[in-house]
Amino acid sequence: MSQPFIQVEGISFEYTINNHKTVPVLENVSFDVHPGEYVTIIGHNGSGKSTLSKHFNGILKPLSGNIYVDGLNTREANLQREIRQKVGMVFQHPDNQIVATIVEDDVAFGLENIGVPSSEMKARIDFALDAVGMSEFRKRPPHHLSGGQKQRVAIAGILAMKPDCLVLDEATSMLDTYGRRDILDVVRRLNNDGMTIVSVTHHMSEVAEASRVIVIEKGQIVLDGAPREIFQQYELLHQLQLDVPLASQLARLVHEYDNEFQADLIHNEEIIQEVMRLSAKRGVYVG
Amino acid sequence: MREIASFEFELTRNITIGQYLPTGSLIHRMDPRIKLLAFTILVIAMAICDTYVGNIIALAFACYLFYMSRIPISYGLSGVKPAVPFILILAVLQLLFYSEIASGGTVFVDYGFILITSDSVRLVIVSALRFIEIIFLSSVLTLSTSTTQITHGIESLLRPLKHVKFPVHEFALIITIAIRFVPTFAMEMEKMMKAQASRGAEFGTGAWWRIIQRTKDVFPIIIPLFNVAMARAEDLVLAMESRCYTPGSERSIYTKYKAQNMDYMALLFCVLFTVLLLAFPFPY
Ligand SMILES: Nc1ncnc2c1ncn2[C@@H]1O[C@H](COP(=O)(O)OP(=O)(O)O)[C@@H](O)[C@H]1O
Ligand SMILES: [Mg+2]
Numbered sequence: 001m002s003q004p005f006i007q008v009e010g011i012s013f014e015y016t017i018n019n020h021k022t023v024p025v026l027e028n029v030s031f032d033v034h035p036g037e038y039v040t041i042i043g044h045n046g047s048g049k050s051t052l053s054k055h056f057n058g059i060l061k062p063l064s065g066n067i068y069v070d071g072l073n074t075r076e077a078n079l080q081r082e083i084r085q086k087v088g089m090v091f092q093h094p095d096n097q098i099v100a101t102i103v104e105d106d107v108a109f110g111l112e113n114i115g116v117p118s119s120e121m122k123a124r125i126d127f128a129l130d131a132v133g134m135s136e137f138r139k140r141p142p143h144h145l146s147g148g149q150k151q152r153v154a155i156a157g158i159l160a161m162k163p164d165c166l167v168l169d170e171a172t173s174m175l176d177t178y179g180r181r182d183i184l185d186v187v188r189r190l191n192n193d194g195m196t197i198v199s200v201t202h203h204m205s206e207v208a209e210a211s212r213v214i215v216i217e218k219g220q221i222v223l224d225g226a227p228r229e230i231f232q233q234y235e236l237l238h239q240l241q242l243d244v245p246l247a248s249q250l251a252r253l254v255h256e257y258d259n260e261f262q263a264d265l266i267h268n269e270e271i272i273q274e275v276m277r278l279s280a281k282r283g284v285y286v287g
Numbered sequence: 288m289r290e291i292a293s294f295e296f297e298l299t300r301n302i303t304i305g306q307y308l309p310t311g312s313l314i315h316r317m318d319p320r321i322k323l324l325a326f327t328i329l330v331i332a333m334a335i336c337d338t339y340v341g342n343i344i345a346l347a348f349a350c351y352l353f354y355m356s357r358i359p360i361s362y363g364l365s366g367v368k369p370a371v372p373f374i375l376i377l378a379v380l381q382l383l384f385y386s387e388i389a390s391g392g393t394v395f396v397d398y399g400f401i402l403i404t405s406d407s408v409r410l411v412i413v414s415a416l417r418f419i420e421i422i423f424l425s426s427v428l429t430l431s432t433s434t435t436q437i438t439h440g441i442e443s444l445l446r447p448l449k450h451v452k453f454p455v456h457e458f459a460l461i462i463t464i465a466i467r468f469v470p471t472f473a474m475e476m477e478k479m480m481k482a483q484a485s486r487g488a489e490f491g492t493g494a495w496w497r498i499i500q501r502t503k504d505v506f507p508i509i510i511p512l513f514n515v516a517m518a519r520a521e522d523l524v525l526a527m528e529s530r531c532y533t534p535g536s537e538r539s540i541y542t543k544y545k546a547q548n549m550d551y552m553a554l555l556f557c558v559l560f561t562v563l564l565l566a567f568p569f570p571y
Contacts, residue, residue, distance in 0.1 A: 054525075057529055059529060060523060079529050081533070084529060084530070084531045085531060088529070088530075089525075089526070091522060091525065091526055091529075093519075093522055095471050095519070096519045096523050096526065097522065097523065097526035098467065098521035099460070099463065099464055099467065099523070099526075099527060100463060100467065101433075101434050101435045101437070101438070101463055101466050101467050102433070102435045104541075105435060105541065105542070108541035108542075109527075109528035109530060109532075110531060111532070111539070111541065112538045112539050112540060113530060113531040113532045113536075113538055114531050114538055115537060115538060115539045117539060118539055118540060118541060118543060121539075121541050125541075127292060141470075142467065143470035143471065143474075150529075154526075157530060159532070161530070161531070178542055260568040
């Protein structure tokens with residue numbers, strides 16, 4: 001397999017409150033993320049997902065263990081800028097990550113920070129706004145945009161810096177259905193074009209689209225694999241207070257009733273196909 | 288309970304900051320740096336000029352700027368309206384208590400401690416005129432220049448100060464972020480007021496002179512608003528750091544302005560106008 005893009009090697013982390021009390025959050029976490037992967041991270045509130053994602057670009061440094069981004073150790077202060085340029089982060093609140101009073105200036109913010117020459121900036125901003133479908137909004141003030149549009153601007157601000165990996169920490173959780181769908185479309189397209197995606201999410205339908213899912217609980221990885229495998233562990237996920245996609249629940253229930261119906265379906269379309277397949281086989285006409 | 292008209296809470300509607308009115312006029316297209324510079328010069332001229340004729344000329348000029356920028360003068364007047372009580376109070380105070388400073392000229396009234404002279408009358412009228420001129424001028428500036436252009440303009444005008452270690456970019460960034468978050472907080476406050484009102488709190492129901500009561504009304508909003516602001520600030524810092532922001536480090540600049548001949552002409556005109564206002568011996 002290819003050289004991993006992010007290597008997490010046995011990291012532990014704890015927050016210190018008021019200089020003496022410590023809250024252990026991550027415990028000996030290890031995994032690799034390979035270039036072009038679409039990894040989702042799930043786990044209930046407080047399990048340490050955000051803490052983990054803040055390690056990917058060196059906002060937080062592990063207490064022990066190491067993280068390498070494209071071979072660069074996040075502990076080294078002089079690599080910080082390079083690492084943050086390679087790994088872009090989108091956060092939960094659409095409103096709290098836009099700094100400028102018009103869209104194009106906000107996209108330019110990161111470019112100014114890494115010292116991109118002025119002559120090159122316009123092309124990069126055009127490219128990034130186009131990639132998220134926000135070109136016609138470039139002169140607008142952010143408070144005239146919907147939540148989903150703000151998140152797309154936030155993504156554009158990162159894309160302009162030409163990162164290799166996009167980390168989204170519950171980036172769709174404050175959005176309505178339409179906003180969420182727009183963001184997921186953008187993310188899927190970026191992934192198809194080769195960008196590595198790490199996405200923390202509560203939406204199981206998004207997890208089903210990913211190539212891999214990591215389940216964390218109390219700061220440790222409890223499951224790691226393809227969504228189809230993971231969603232089979234219904235009992236365990238239930239114990240961890242996690243859902244499975246509706247399609248998965250449905251397939252399982254029908255499977256209990258009729259053994260021939262496959263139990264490991266995770267997409268809505270698969271349910272339809274399975275129903276068609278079985279009905280055709282049994283000579284029933286559907287549709 | 289009193290019926291509450293919903294518009295009392297629609298703070299976002301009343302925000303005038305950055306009330307940009309694009310008409311594409313010559314003034315709109317001016318280089319914002321030059322525009323700010325010209326504005327500053329004119330404001331200083333108006334603040335110093337103390338003759339009747341000078342101030343009437345200045346007021347006429349301010350009105351002409353509305354015409355030039357194709358902005359209805361009603362925008363300027365609506366800026367003056369809330370200032371009228373202040374102008375009046377100031378006028379009365381000046382008339383009663385400034386006679387020692389302006390004791391020259393003909394004496395109109397000399398009754399007990401009240402001394403009204405032609406000089407003090409002039410002071411009152413000129414002050415009122417100045418007020419209106421400066422409000423007009425500021426209105427033209429903010430209506431013809433987007434907040435983004437203003438902050439960019441301030442930043443590049445101040446850039447030379449970097450040599451004396453003044454954190455120019457940080458300063459501009461603070462202004463930008465403040466402006467950026469005004470609508471956000473207004474919206475937040477609106478939500479909180481509605482939430483409180485739905486639990487029976489009353490806002491703005493006391494008469495306007497009961498300042499203490501009205502201030503107390505706002506307390507239940509201030510603390511949560513402060514909390515929200517802190518949380519937002521923390522988030523914002525994270526987002527900025529994630530985008531490679533390091534205070535004090537060298538950055539490149541996206542928006543660059545290039546002044547045209549027209550801009551220099553306009554600036555020159557403003558300088559000449561100032562000289563005229565201040566140096567010409569107007570009879571009144
Ligand atoms: N800045 C902080 N200071 C102290 N404790 C924190 C801080 N951020 C998070 N925590 C604690 O760390 C734990 C994990 O939090 P977090 O990583 O945000 O979880 P998740 O994103 O999975 O909901 C929680 O118990 C939370 O209370
Ligand atoms: Mg979180």
